[in-house]
Amino acid sequence: MHNPKYCLFFDNHTMAACPDVGVDFDAAAFSQKLSDCGVDLIGFPAKCNQGFCYYNTAIGIRHPSLRRDMFGELVAACQTRKIAVTAYFNCGLSNEDAIRHPEWNTISPGGAILHPDIYELGWVSPYIRTMCVNSPYRDYLISMILEVANKYPVAGFLLDSFNGFPCICPVCIEKMKAAGIDWRNRKEVETFAHSSMIRLAEDIVAALHSKSGDYLVYFLGLSAQDNIRLGSYLECECLPTYPCWGYDHLPIMSHHLRTLTSDNRSIINMTGRFYEWGDFGSIRPRAAIEYDVFYGIANGMRPNIGGHIHPRGSTQHAIFDRIQEVYSTAQLNEEWYDNATPIADIGIIVPGEVDKTPSLIGVTRILSELKIQFDIILGNTDFSRYRLLILPDAVPLTPSLAAAIKTFLDNGGAIIATGFSGLDQTGKKFALAKNWGIKHVGECKFFPAFFQPLPQLANGLPDIPLALYERCIEVVAENETEVAALLVKPYFNREWDGVYTNFYLPPDKKTNLPLVTFKGKVAHVASPIFSAYHKLASVDLRTLFANVLNKLLPEPVLKVSGLPSFGKATITRQSGRRMVHLLNYVPELRGKSEIVEDALYAKEVKVSLRCDSFSPTKAYLAPHKTPLALTRENNYASVIVPEMHGYQLIVFE
Ligand SMILES: [Zn+2]
Numbered sequence: 001m002h003n004p005k006y007c008l009f010f011d012n013h014t015m016a017a018c019p020d021v022g023v024d025f026d027a028a029a030f031s032q033k034l035s036d037c038g039v040d041l042i043g044f045p046a047k048c049n050q051g052f053c054y055y056n057t058a059i060g061i062r063h064p065s066l067r068r069d070m071f072g073e074l075v076a077a078c079q080t081r082k083i084a085v086t087a088y089f090n091c092g093l094s095n096e097d098a099i100r101h102p103e104w105n106t107i108s109p110g111g112a113i114l115h116p117d118i119y120e121l122g123w124v125s126p127y128i129r130t131m132c133v134n135s136p137y138r139d140y141l142i143s144m145i146l147e148v149a150n151k152y153p154v155a156g157f158l159l160d161s162f163n164g165f166p167c168i169c170p171v172c173i174e175k176m177k178a179a180g181i182d183w184r185n186r187k188e189v190e191t192f193a194h195s196s197m198i199r200l201a202e203d204i205v206a207a208l209h210s211k212s213g214d215y216l217v218y219f220l221g222l223s224a225q226d227n228i229r230l231g232s233y234l235e236c237e238c239l240p241t242y243p244c245w246g247y248d249h250l251p252i253m254s255h256h257l258r259t260l261t262s263d264n265r266s267i268i269n270m271t272g273r274f275y276e277w278g279d280f281g282s283i284r285p286r287a288a289i290e291y292d293v294f295y296g297i298a299n300g301m302r303p304n305i306g307g308h309i310h311p312r313g314s315t316q317h318a319i320f321d322r323i324q325e326v327y328s329t330a331q332l333n334e335e336w337y338d339n340a341t342p343i344a345d346i347g348i349i350v351p352g353e354v355d356k357t358p359s360l361i362g363v364t365r366i367l368s369e370l371k372i373q374f375d376i377i378l379g380n381t382d383f384s385r386y387r388l389l390i391l392p393d394a395v396p397l398t399p400s401l402a403a404a405i406k407t408f409l410d411n412g413g414a415i416i417a418t419g420f421s422g423l424d425q426t427g428k429k430f431a432l433a434k435n436w437g438i439k440h441v442g443e444c445k446f447f448p449a450f451f452q453p454l455p456q457l458a459n460g461l462p463d464i465p466l467a468l469y470e471r472c473i474e475v476v477a478e479n480e481t482e483v484a485a486l487l488v489k490p491y492f493n494r495e496w497d498g499v500y501t502n503f504y505l506p507p508d509k510k511t512n513l514p515l516v517t518f519k520g521k522v523a524h525v526a527s528p529i530f531s532a533y534h535k536l537a538s539v540d541l542r543t544l545f546a547n548v549l550n551k552l553l554p555e556p557v558l559k560v561s562g563l564p565s566f567g568k569a570t571i572t573r574q575s576g577r578r579m580v581h582l583l584n585y586v587p588e589l590r591g592k593s594e595i596v597e598d599a600l601y602a603k604e605v606k607v608s609l610r611c612d613s614f615s616p617t618k619a620y621l622a623p624h625k626t627p628l629a630l631t632r633e634n635n636y637a638s639v640i641v642p643e644m645h646g647y648q649l650i651v652f653e
Pocket of ligand 1: 105106107132133134135167168169170171172173
């Protein structure tokens with residue numbers, strides 16, 4: 001199987017009205033540009049979401065103005081330059097097929113064929129028609145995928161729009177009735193639609209396996225877990241300037257996906273050269289693309305820059321120049337990226353699917369700002385590789401998760417639970433009450449409550465009652481449990497009392513209700529502080545968390561000072577060396593969109609690496625191997641980076 005390093009993805013969907021598709025396409029010149037950029041893998045449409053094919057097909061519909069085998073010419077030209085090509089197929093959307101075969105369209109639970117009530121996208125959207133994968137479209141689609149597999153030496157397939165559009169067409173109704181599914185119940189129809197997409201994916205994989213077991217295969221729209229089972233690599237699609245992703249998506253997904261690849265499968269980080277899909281008229285600043293590319297690499301992912309080529313197929317040099325600037329900078333460091341895997345002290349447990357919830361955004365931001373190394377994991381992960389687990393805000397303990405956490409604690413691990421985390425599935429009592437050392441009383445009657453730390457947690461916090469912003473739980477500490485911060489009650493709750501609205505709400509008196517407790521190696525914070533951080537980004541809450549963390553993990557694997565709070569720091573590992581990646585960029589909210597424009601300057605950045613099984617004897621700056629003086633203090637080896645712009649890689653050997 002091809003092992004991707006530097007990828008490009010041409011997400012072309014060409015409207016029927018374009019009169020001159022491919023007329024300027026020069027496969028040799030185009031692939032030479034790819035080669036100049038050091039690209040080893042491209043994704044290119046075999047069939048787009050408009051339902052048009054770009055290869056010589058005897059089955060599908062070629063774009064009406066395309067007069068050549070654009071896809072085939074590209075594959076052949078790339079082959080001579082040792083560039084692999086994956087064939088893109090949109091599976092869930094195929095507009096021209098939907099027009100020609102109305103019986104292949106999904107009928108939404110609301111009865112609509114046009115503009116199904118899937119997303120709030122309005123009328124002008126690629127989702128104006130969606131395909132029912134239980135209709136004859138299914139076999140037609142699979143036969144096209146096999147047609148490409150048979151005709152062209154492709155490295156794999158990128159299969160898009162596996163969203164699972166709920167459908168009540170006669171075929172789906174019949175299948176649901178046979179399976180005893182209540183087709184009047186929207187939730188059940190959605191579950192059935194998802195299982196229909198899974199069955200389609202299984203059938204595509206089975207069909208491809210009959211050709212060769214060696215394809216890169218990924219299903220966009222299916223979860224990472226489904227792709228682990230059905231696909232052969234992982235991919236994170238994220239245009240950070242597009243509101244549905246933003247700059248919180250990649251940090252969360254990268255810290256999660258990197259935990260799913262114990263079998264060494266590749267993880268691709270797909271960003272874009274422009275601001276949104278369908279945007280033919282922009283190239284983001286170099287620093288913006290660089291930030292996405294380096295952020296992924298710093299987390300063990302390989303970069304993929306998405307874009308469109310002009311329908312005429314002309315080579316737009318300015319676009320390739322920008323890609324070349326970014327990729328050639330990264331490629332100087334390739335020897336330190338190849339097969340490097342991230343290191344983490346901490347596992348953040350997520351119940352169910354990893355998503356951009358307020359608590360997960362909050363905890364990811366807080367740990368990143370503190371330069372702490374962490375993974376985002378599911379409850380069934382092997383916890384033994386971590387020193388500490390965080391249960392952010394609302395992680396209930398099922399019997400199996402409670403048992404795994406008990407074993408983790410018995411083996412010397414530490415836990416920080418916040419808010420409702422640690423309660424059993426009834427939500428009434430702590431599942432491991434003995435270990436937690438506190439009793440659950442119920443929801444705290446004060447809202448919003450404030451807090452005051454005791455001296456052991458007061459470092460860096462202002463000496464006033466500090467706001468918690470979210471509703472806490474009320475707990476009672478057992479005798480041997482240490483209470484390290486107390487709730488301060490407000491005069492009254494923030495509410496309408498029938499005459500007055502109690503909006504301006506000062507703190508009143510300190511209570512004896514605990515906010516933070518420690519029992520052995522379990523800390524509990526009775527407030528969902530990560531969701532609160534997502535709401536208002538109170539730095540005091542981050543400081544409180546840092547003080548709790550410092551008591552349980554006084555020696556994190558990496559310490560960094562001199563880099564701003566928004567700067568990122570991660571560690572990766574290769575045999576015999578550790579690489580520290582520093583990123584100094586800041587996404588700024590400009591009007592409605594967040595953007596990065598500048599690579600920022602930093603100086604005298606101190607980087608300290610904990611010496612455990614690995615104890616370095618030298619350190620240098622990549623790529624020129626500029627030596628750095630290595631000093632030893634206690635259990636750490638430290639260097640000072642004199643100055644840096646944007647991204648800097650430091651190597652310890
Ligand atoms: Zn259907």
